[in-house]
Amino acid sequence: MNATFHKPHLNANRSVPVGERRLSFFILSVLGIIALSIIALQTRFDPSTWRAQPADEIQPQPGAAVTQGLDASPVSGLQALSPPEAYDAASLSDKINGKAELYLSAGFERLENRRFRLSDHPEHWLEQFVYTMDDHASAFSVYSQQRRANARTLDLTVDAYQAANGIFLVQDRHYVEIIGSASSEAIVAKMTDLARAFVQAHPAAAAVKDERALFPETDRVTDSLSLTAANAFGFEPFDQIFSAKYRRGDRTAMAFLSRRASAAQAEELAEAYVAYLIDYGGQPVARPEAAPPFQVIAILDMYEIVFSQGELLGGVHEADDLDLALELAEALYRNASEASDAQ
Amino acid sequence: MRILTTRRISQLFFFLLFIWLCVVATLGERWWQLRGWPINWFLQLDPLIGLSVLLSTHTVYAGLIWGVVTVALTFVLGRFFCGWVCPFGSVQQVMGYLGGRGMTFARRIQRNQPHPAQRVKYYILLFLLATASAGLLQWMLDTSQPGILRTILLVSVGALALTIIFKHLRNGRRAALVITLVIAAAGVILHLTQAQPLTASLQTGLLDPIALIYRSVTLVLLPLVDSPVKIVSETPRIYPSAGLIGLLFLLFLLLSLRIPRFYCRFICPLGALFGLLSRWSIWRIGQKTDGCTDCTRCEQACEGACAPAGKIRTSECVLCLNCLDECGHGVMTYHTQLSARGEQIIPDLDRRHVVAAMVGGLAAVPILRLDGHASANWRPDVIRPPGALREDAFLTRCIKCGQCMRVCPSNVIHPAGLQSGLEGLWTPLLHFRIGSSGCQHNCVACSQVCPTAALRPLSVDERMGRGRFASTGPLRIGMAFIDRGRCLPWAMDTPCIVCQENCPVSPKAIFTRTLFQPVRNSVRTVQTVAADSLVLEKGDLQPEQYGTGDYFCRIGDLRPVPIITNTHQKLILSVKDDLPALDRISGRTIDILIRLQQPYIDPHQCIGCGVCEHECPVQGRRAVRVSAENESRTRAHKLTLS
Amino acid sequence: MPNELQSQPFDRRAFLRRMTRGLFGVIGAGAIGFSFWDRKGPEGESQSSAGVLPDFSIPSLAGRMSVAHGDHRGRMVREAVGALGGMAAFIRPGDRVLLKVNAAFAAPPAIGATSHPELVAQVVRMCREAGAAKVLVTDNPINDPGSCFTLSGISAAAHAEGAEIVLPDQDLFEPYSIPGATLIRHWPVLTAPLRRVDKVIGLAPVKDHHRSGASMTIKNWYGLLGGRRNIFHQQIHTIISELALLIKPTLVILDGTLSMMHNGPTGGSFDDLKATRTLIAGTDPVAVDTRGAELLGKTIEDLPHLRMAGDLLSR
Structure with missing residues (x-):
């Protein structure tokens, strides 16, 4: 090889012909177009073709009645923040892990929920949960069992209250929770609107007449009426038990009532409960002569009274004063008798 | 701007784009994650993949049609893909540059001289295409379902064959006639008997440079780089048999230190395909009319080793354009004329080697299939990703690119070693021991990403058996079996229902049956009986040993009583009724039972x-x-x- | 073809030729690419099924059955078929006939696990006499097909009388669905020989069967199923009743000269056999099997598939 050619880049400074320059420019433009197309392409993306998205895990059953529960259109100033979600009994625990059992044991059918944002306060949002239960009693049961302290009763429906950042109500067989991200006035106003819209869209079938009407009013603790769907007072056969708290001075008691399928069953269950109490160390106490056929049990410094009257099973639970217990039981028994006679 | 600078920009652009597409193949919606990035684009641009899938399945799947663009451009421009686009080519070019620094001019020229072994890549190409070709051949000969396409193809292949034969006959080669008659006879027999002695298998991916670099980057480099920084994946990705992939990649890089573009020159079947196509390319590198002083300067940086100073080997030229820039005399140019010094336009192939490569390729697959891994001898430990076609069809499509392994959010898809036969090397299979969870039953990412539909594209509905697919039920990729000799509750009297708890389907496919088993060496003599506890004669228990809630005490023929906890000498029981008096416990002995929930599978x-x-x-x-x-x-x- | 090209300045012709070839290349690649373009990708396992098999029965002869007694199969089958009007009532001259024998096991004829060669020979002969152009004999046995046909003596008997044995090659099967059936759906069935013939005759021995209680003329069609058919043993009665829907035969012949009373369907010992000296021919397989069950000392209550088959057929 000729040694004169060892110098590298003999031509580094050769003049670049116009054609070459134009070609370079053209190629660079093509690369630019490719880059831009790819950037444009990546915005077109549908993640649901790759993996199930949380929202489509549950699809509405074809033919099932569509609940309008998540319709926020009557309320102005709300924007949807998330797609509507729905859960059935099998998937409920995916949404409310830990509390699902409460709903399932009460007779749960379906939960629909959706988040909304306030148009004029985009940093505030609220979420509406509509639990559709088997019937009104189931809805009342889950409502009453999680009633918040410091609640303010609302006159939206028979059973409705407002806590610091939430509105909770029962309408027909729906239990509705509307939870706000804060407790500001703006949110509360929108929550109230949303609740009212729901109540209007879901008129109750008829006024429900049940055991709740039979609880004496005197000394009753406001909003203490509740319905326990199963395993009330730790006694497994006790299901569908309505109860209310009473307070006189510093003495307290709880009254309970439950309608059973037949008088015989009511009586049988009353006996079983008494046996259960005695099993756990209860001592039978003689009742006053004049009193109705109660069974009175003293247990752990408290008093329990159990009776059956027709199909109704009733009594007093954990009363710390025998007089109060007897008085309450008598009033309850009287109401129960009237109800039985009326039928 | 010099065209050489533009070529370097282009190489850098495509290399960075390639790396970017590897990084974003991460399931997710953030801008650096999957989104709509065309992560398969390089594989789709690679016409060798499109062509071999066409041969093995007689279809060109979806995005593989991009290969047509590359082919068309090659017909016009020559091997632009090798010198301007291919990321593996660019990497090697850099290695070649590094290896050549400090070398004398003469040494550099020497290492860029054409080498006879550059022919090998054409034989590799023919061998690989032949392994795949049975699919299209059989489709062509299957006249039971006539179609225009089939007729056109048959007629054109026949016409081409006849032309070649007559040409040879004119030259006086008898052998051509004999071979023709043998092939024709075989064709007629095959047609009449409807026998299908040939089988297609797609092995192109083993050596295709794009599949190779995808595999090497996503299964080796990316996990290596990402494991300390944990940006792409929170848990380090593990890929068994990635070692071999990585070592091969390293080997090719090191070889290109010594011989620039070693892989491109000697091995690359894609380069060979482009070499054949560039035969008629309209634009080509060559010399202008006289003016060349034979200084051979142009050859000191010639990437393709195509001897531009003499009769240029057009099929080897990768359009690096170094010669253009090096030529001090303005002789080298890129134009529509042939080189003034003449060209060697087709590779110097030996006819016998060509026939050997093709016959070898055709014969190799039936030989490999003799072990029955795609039929009766299917391997139960080969779990393919959801959407995988039947094994024989799967093997006609999978190019071993590793995209499914890359995109899998749980790192449960891995390259196979030899589990599915030699043919199945680096094909995807599932190892549930590795990865962050099992295969997510609501995810179809791997089937969506597969560039060749070896995993056919599934919808989430089809995978889960919902909606339109409710009647067919969910897709099954296999079935779990309990190994009762290893299972804790089955073999070791140890409570465990982890599998049942984690089963994600509804209703659960794993259920349990409860039974009570006496604990080994648990018979004890009772000293005294208290209201809710038993005091034993010997204080040899470990405190709280039986306090897990799984243990029960068997006292005579009473129903086993749950044990709350124990001290050295005392068992504290959860009693409902009174415990029997000491003298009513026969022999004053009790023993301890454990409650076991044994798992079963619901097929x-x-x-x-x-x-x-x-x-x-x-x-x-x-x-x-x-x-x-x-x-x-x-x-x-x-x-x-x- | 020249491997090297010499350039001549301004060779316009050569350039144009190259240009044309390049252009053809582009167009060709494009045309091939687009004509084979598959935008959607492959389907899963094909769910398509072949057309429904023809009904081989002769309506005017529906519900006929005859019973012959004795020890000589050849004579008994002539008597029994003769009582139904003779083979000529079933087979027209020129008909192609398929005999579905039971060649399930590679066992000698004496243990009674397979159709007896003497009977096969006689039935082939009768078909030939009635003018059959071609008689095919087939079964998809459990053991290796070649050995089964040879060891059972059926191969020799059939060949001697000019019949052809059809061995169950893989390509004679096709995925087949019985309309309305739940198990035989997209299942490989040995349909190719069935599609080649005009008449089908079933030829089965009376055997005890461990899973189903009895194996007679309906269970005999099990030998037309391919694939991993032992999966059907999970629902043996349903599959047998669906087999009654699969084939509507011209004639069935149930050989109870010797019945396999226990240890079926393989038997193995002469003690398993009992000389029940009966051969039943008929056009209604359910009726024939019900009569055959008596030979095993069983009633329709013991064999639920017979009742299920009857219900399916009368639907």
Whole structure:
């Protein structure tokens, strides 16, 4: 090889012909177009073709009645923040892990929920949960069992209250929770609107007449009426038990009532409960002569009274004063008798 | 701007784009994640993949049609892909540059001289295409379903064959006639008997440079780089048999230190394909009319080793344009004329080697299939990703690119070693012991990403058996079996229901049956009986040993009483009724029972997702393992009716 | 073809030729690419099924059955078929006939696990006499097909009388669905020989069967199923009743000269056999099997598939 050619880049400074320059420019433009197309392409993306998205895990059953529960259109100033979600009994625990059992044991059918944002306060949002239960009693049961302290009763429906950042109500067989991200006035106003819209869209079938009407009013603790769907007072056969708290001075008691399928069953269950109490160390106490056929049990410094009257099973639970217990039981028994006679 | 600078920009652009597309193949919606990035684009641009899938399946799947663009441009421009686009080519070019620094001019020229072994890549190409070609051949000969396309193809192949034969006959080669008659006779016999002695298998991916670099980057480089910084994946990705992939990649890089573009020159079947196509390319590198002083300067940086100073080997030229820039005399140019010094336009191939490569390729697959791994001898431990076609069809499509392994959010898809035969090397299979969970039963990412539909594109509905697919039920990739000799509750009297708890389908495919077993050496003599506890004669218990809630005390023929806890000498029991008096306990002995929930599989519910196998606490060889039985991809593996 | 090209300045012709070839290349690649373009990708396992098999029965002869007694199969089958009007009532001259024998096991004829060669020979002969152009004999046995046909003596008997044995090659099967059936759906069935013939005759021995209670003329069609058919043993009665829907035969012949009373369907010992000296021919397989069950000392209550088959057929 000729040694004169060892110098590298003999031509580094050769003049670049116009054609070459134009070609370079053209190629660079093509690369630019490719880059831009790819950037444009990546915005077109549908993640649901790759993996199930949380929202489509549950699809509405074809033919099932569509609940309008998540319709926020009557309320102005709300924007949807998330797609509507729905859960059935099998998937409920995916949404409310830990509390699902409460709903399932009460007779749960379906939960629909959706988040909304306030148009004029985009940093505030609220979420509406509509639990559709088997019937009104189931809805009342889950409502009453999680009633918040410091609640303010609302006159939206028979059973409705407002806590610091939430509105909770029962309408027909729906239990509705509307939870706000804060407790500001703006949110509360929108929550109230949303609740009212729901109540209007879901008129109750008829006024429900049940055991709740039979609880004496005197000394009753406001909003203490509740319905326990199963395993009330730790006694497994006790299901569908309505109860209310009473307070006189510093003495307290709880009254309970439950309608059973037949008088015989009511009586049988009353006996079983008494046996259960005695099993756990209860001592039978003689009742006053004049009193109705109660069974009175003293247990752990408290008093329990159990009776059956027709199909109704009733009594007093954990009363710390025998007089109060007897008085309450008598009033309850009287109401129960009237109800039985009326039928 | 010099065209050489533009070429470097282009190479850098495509290399960075390639790396970017590897990084974003991460399931997710953030801008650096999957989104709509065309992560398969390089594979789709690669016409060798499109062509071999066409040969093996007689279809060109979806995005593989991009290969047509590359082919068309090659017809016009020459091997632009090699010198301007191919990321593996660019990497090698850099290695070649590094290896050549400090070398003398003469040494550099020497290492860029054409080498006879550059022919090898054409034989590799022909061999690989032949292994795949049975699919299209059989489709062509299958005249039971006539069609225009088939007729056109048959006629044109026939016409081409006849032309070649007549040309040879004119030159007086008798052998051509004999070979023709043999092939024709074989064709007629095959047609009449409808026999299908040939089988297609797609092995192109083993050596295709794009598949190779995808595999090397996503399965080796990316995990290596990402494991300390944890940006792409929170847990380090593990890929068995990635070692071999990585070492081969390293080997080719090191070889290109010594010989620039070693892989491109000697091995690359894609380069060989482009070499054949560039024969008629309209623009080509060559010399202008006289003016060349034979200084050979142009050859000191010639990437393709195509001897531009003499008769340029056009099929080897990768359009690096170094010669253009090096030529001090303005002789080298890129134009529509042939080189003034003449060209050697087709590679110097030996006819006998060509025939050997093709016959070898055609024969290799039936030989490999003799072990029956795609038929009766299917391997139960080969669990393919959801959407995988039946094994024989799967093997005609999978190019071993590793995209499914890259995109899998749980790192459960891995390159195979030899589990599915030599043919199945680096094909995807599922190892549930590795990865962050089993195969997520609501994810179809791998089937969506597959560039060749070896995993056919599934919808989430089809995978889960919802909506339109409610009647066919969920897709099964296998089925779990309990190994009762290893399972804790079955073999070791130890409570465990981890598999049942983690089973993701509803209703669960794993259920348990409860039984009570006496604990070994647990018979004890009672000293005294208290209201809710037993005091034993010997204080040899470990405190709280039986306090887990799984233990029960058997006292005579009473129903076993749950043990709350124990001290050295005392068992504290959960009593409802009074305990019997001491003298009523026969022999004053009691023993302890353990409550076990033994898992069972419901074959009608199990989809083979392997979550149970992944979670099984028997860490080595799991006590519940998925096997390919009952997988949906072939009816022949069905285990249950319905 | 020249491997090297010499350039001549301004060779316009050569350039144009190259240009044309390049252009053809582009167009060709484009045309091939687009004509084979598959935008959607492959389907899963094909769910398509072949057309429904023809009904081989002769309506005017529906519900006929005859019973012959004795020890000589050849004579008994002539008597029994003769009582139904003779083979000529079933087979027209020129008909192609398929005999579905039971060649399930590679066992000698004496243990009674397979159709007796003497009977096969006689039935082939009768078909030939009635003018059959071609008689095919087939079964998809459990053991290796070649050995089964040879060891059972059926191969020799059939060949001697000019019949052809059709061995169950893989390509004679096709995925088949019985309309309305739940198990035989997209299942490989040995349909190719069935599609080649005009008449089908079933030829089965009376055997005890461990899973189903009895194996007679309906269970005999099990030998037309391919694939991993032992999966059907999970629902043996359903599959047998669906087999009654699969084939509507011209004639069935149930050989109870010797019945396998226990240890069926393989038997193995002469003690398993009992000389029940009966051969039943008929056009209604359910009726024939019900009569055959008596030979095993069983009633329709013991064999639920017979009742299920009857219900399916009358639907």
